[in-house]
Amino acid sequence: GQNIDQPTEMTATEGAIVQINCTYQTSGFNGLFWYQQHAGEAPTFLSYNVLDGLEEKGRFSSFLSRSKGYSYLLLKELQMKDSASYLCAVRVNSNYQLIWGAGTKLIIKP
Amino acid sequence: DTGVSQNPRHKITKRGQNVTFRCDPISEHNRLYWYRQTLGQGPEFLTYFQNEAQLEKSRLLSDRFSAERPKGSFSTLEIQRTEQGDSAMYLCASSASRDRPYNEQFFGPGTRLTVL
Numbered sequence: 001g002q003n004i005d006q007p008t009e010m011t012a013t014e015g016a017i018v019q020i021n022c023t024y025q026t027s028g029f030n031g032l033f034w035y036q037q038h039a040g041e042a043p044t045f046l047s048y049n050v051l052d053g054l055e056e057k058g059r060f061s062s063f064l065s066r067s068k069g070y071s072y073l074l075l076k077e078l079q080m081k082d083s084a085s086y087l088c089a090v091r092v093n094s095n096y097q098l099i100w101g102a103g104t105k106l107i108i109k110p
Numbered sequence: 111d112t113g114v115s116q117n118p119r120h121k122i123t124k125r126g127q128n129v130t131f132r133c134d135p136i137s138e139h140n141r142l143y144w145y146r147q148t149l150g151q152g153p154e155f156l157t158y159f160q161n162e163a164q165l166e167k168s169r170l171l172s173d174r175f176s177a178e179r180p181k182g183s184f185s186t187l188e189i190q191r192t193e194q195g196d197s198a199m200y201l202c203a204s205s206a207s208r209d210r211p212y213n214e215q216f217f218g219p220g221t222r223l224t225v226l
Contacts (some may be wrong), residue, residue: 004152033214042114042201042217043153087152091213097166098215100152 002026004101006088011107012078020073020104022088030091034062034073037085037103046086047073073105083108113117114138114218116202123192130188131221136205138200142185143215144177145201153201159185160207192225 004024012018024032031050035043049055049064049071053099073086085103092099115134115215122134125128135142140161145153156175158166161182174192179185203215 007134008150031212037151042219044217045212045214048212048214089152097155100154102150102152 002089002090002092002099004038004088004099006086006101006104007101009105009107011109012075012109014078014080014108016078017074017076017107018078018106020075020086020088020106022071022073022101024069024071024088024090024101026092026097026099028092029066029109030093031091032062032064033091033098034071035087035089037087039084043100047095080108080110082106112201114204114216116200116218118221119219120222120224122171122226124192124226126191128190130186130187131200131202131222131223133185133187133202133204133218135183135185135202136206136216137183139204140182140208141178141205141207141213143203143205144185144187145172145203147199147201147220148197151187156187189223194221194225197223197225 006022034046036046037043047062054063059076064071085105087103088101089098117132142159144156147153147189159179162179174190177187182213199220201220202218205215
């Protein structure tokens with residue numbers, strides 16, 4: 001079976017750092033994506049990892065450990081506009097089908 | 111606007127009626143995906159096209175659902191004899207194979223379906 005787990009909701013303070021974890025058990029692995037989704041809007045691409053290690057992109061970084069089936073998204077210098085759901089998705093085969101987690105709703109407080 | 115577009119944005123229908131949604135992908139993208147999303151859940155894969163060929167269809171998708179991409183450009187998703195459980199946001203995404211290795215998917219704004 002295919003399973004992706006993320007915390008349902010997290011709360012953080014403006015200006016702080018937050019780490020959103022994702023664990024996966026899938027039949028195959030061909031890359032892991034993080035997407036941001038504001039309420040009522042479509043998901044937008046944030047990051048991609050296919051090799052172990054950390055990928056940094058501005059205030060956002062994403063880490064992958066394939067042996068542990070684990071990834072995290074690190075958000076620094078949080079801003080109010082970062083309040084959104086963050087979705088972890090695994091590409092399981094060469095057909096580019098993505099298996100999605102349920103998303104983590106991040107609430108930023110002043 | 112050169113992003114993915116979807117029409118209509120909202121659709122309210124009565125149970126038993128047929129509905130059709132349209133997706134126009136980014137023009138140079140050869141891959142097109144349909145997803146369904148309900149509140150508090152991630153997108154659920156429905157089907158996938160490469161050019162005009164439908165290469166994959168979710169086993170969870172009933173025979174009431176059909177999708178086409180006749181000329182390898184826009185796509186339509188039809189739901190026949192709608193049920194209340196079909197109420198959801200229907201998302202379309204597209205990607206281009208030349209963008210490897212990311213092959214990131216770009217999403218449209220979605221069509222919100224409400225079945226009464």
